[in-house]
Amino acid sequence: MHRFANPTRFLRLAAAVLPFSAAVAALCLGAGLVWGLFFAPPDYQQGDTVRIMFIHVPAAMMAMGVYAGMAISSAIALIWRHAIADLIAKASAPIGATFCFICLLTGSLWGKPMWGTWWVWDARLTSMLIMLFIYLGYMALWQAFDDQTKAARAAAILALVGAINLPVIKFSVEWWNTLHQPASLITMDGPKIHSSLLWPLLLMIVGFGAYYLTVLIFRVRAEVHQRRTRMLRMAQADRHAAMQAAE
Amino acid sequence: MTHTFLMLIRRDLLLAHRQGGASLLAIAFFVLVVSLFPLGVGPAPEMLERIAAGTIWVAALLSVLLSLDRMFQADLEDGSLDQLALLPIPLSLVVLAKAIAHWLTTGLPLTLTAPLLGLLMQLSPDAYGALLIGMLLGTPTLSLIGAIGAALTVGVRRGGVLLTLIVTPLYIPVLIFGVSAVEAAAQGFSTTAHVLFLSAMLSGTIVIAPIAAAWSLKLALD
Known part of the structure; x- marks a missing residue:
């Protein structure tokens, strides 16, 4: 882990991972979307609206997964003062928030035909x-x-405090018997979805994960470059001031 | 250690007393917000009875929120926060003392005012016990969670708005269980589960919040 606190080493690793994650994201999202939207059979009760699931479920999983990743890298950053972990947490937040928004939006679109209400x-x-x-x-x-x-440190403390919400979301459908259905993908007896819908869903989940990794690498890279630019600018300003003082 | 701790609470209570009006303002705000609702939704008693629990809890939550930004701000400005950090007791205990003093000056007065507002809002007679117990357990949790937010935003630009944005989501569980305790009591159901949940949240935050807030305060002191 400490090997990658060095930005140069991290950038080298990121450059190596990026083509793979981008390829996996493009392939899985493309194949999953086509399979899920055109070839998977409609649900016997929900009809074609079940296809919303292929966006909704991966987005929900990623919204929680990204937050978990953010909390873990915040903990690493707080405990070991790991510079890159800070940047990963910072870069993850907008991506996770977008997944969270997509999940709420698609859920609302799905809720209208199924439950008869947007919210x-x-x-x-x-x-x-x-x-x-x-x-x-x-x-x-x-x-x-x-x-x-x-x-970085203030945000890390907030991320850890907010992590208390994660188990509440995960188990909310089991603790309170409500309109939202309980978990059907990750259960003790295996998935409860028919394989014709399960495979495109799994493809989409892998695709969303790879997409997150790809965007994360871009964002962390931009952050590292931004910090370097700022340090170079400040060094240049110092040199300039020193030269003027010498004259 | 206990002596220093008690002296800290005494100091904050004295400050609140000498500066005057902090508790009174919180209560006035609490009463005002609640009295807006009968004007807004109409004074029909059956309507008021239904929204009483939620209105009182939301108003209490807002009053606590409003009083949070001064928790550490004044001490930072006059430099006494640096002195507090140098005390021979851990900073987390200092935070706990300040949170207790904050509760004694806002949460407790609000709790004592709540039954009166229940009367104004036609709260069902069976529900007063649940309202009191719920607020006695819930408002200290609000002060403790608020201490984290106040510590994170102390000395920050536009800290007040940011504080609201950070703290409100964390307040929602307290609101949910506080209100459902009152509603359960009004309908004649047992309130044990809700009260236990509120107690669990209080016991959890009393351990976690002072530590998290102390970490955040160290940032402001650097």
């Missing part, structure tokens, strides 16, 4: 909305500090 104050929907607000608060806290190291 219910059901435990899972509410906790997902809270998660979106926690993402937004996290991003706002990063913006509030001028000093990047302070911003």
Whole structure:
């Protein structure tokens, strides 16, 4: 882990991973979308609206997964002062917030034909909305500090405190018996979805994960370059000031 | 250690007392917000009875939120936060003392005012016990969670708005269980589960919040 606290080494690793993650994302998303939208059979009750699942479920999983990743890298950053872990957490937040928003949006579009309403104050929907607000608060806290190291540590503490929401979302459908259906993919007796719908769904989940990794690499790379640019500019300003003083 | 801890609480209570009005303002805000609802939704008693629990809880939550930004701000500005950090007791205990003092000056007065507002909102007579117990357990949790937000945003630009954005999502579980305790009692159901949930949240935050807030305060002191 400490090997990759060095930005140059991290950038080299990122450059090696990027083509693979981009290829996997493109292939899985492309194949999963075509399979899910055109070839998978319609559900016997829900008809064609079941196809919303191929976006909704991966987005929901990623919204929680990205937050978990953000909390873990925040913990690593707090404990070991790992510079890249800070950047990973910072770069993850907008991506996770977008997944969270897509999940809420598609869920709302799916809820209208199935439940007859765009929105219910059901435990899972509410906790997902809270998660979106926690993402937004996290991003706002990063913006509030001028000093990047302070911003990083404050945001990391908030990310860890907000992580308490994760198990609440995961188990909300089991603790409270509500409109949202309980888990059907990851259960003790294996998936409860027919294989004709399961395979395109799994493809989409892998695709979403690879897409996240790809965008994350782009964003972290941009952050590293931005910091380097700022340091170079400051060094140049120092040199300039020194030269003027010498004259 | 206990002595220092108690002296810290005493100091904050004295400050609140001498500066005057902090608790009174919180109560006034609480009463005002609640009294807006009968004006907004109409004074029909059956309607008020249905929204009473939620209105009172939301108003209490907003009053606590409003009083949070001064928790550490004044101490940072006059430099006493640096002195507090140098005390021989851990910074997390300092935070705990300040959170307790904050609760004594806002949460407790709000809790004592709540039954009166229940009367104004036609709250069902069976529900007063649940409202009182719920607020007694819930408002300290609000102060403790608020301490994290206040510590994170102390000395930050536009800290007040940011504080609201950070703290409100974390307040929602307290609101949900506080309100459902009152509603369960009003309908004659047992409130044990809700009360236990509120107690669990209080016991959890009393351990976690002072540590998290102390970490955040160290940032402001660097």
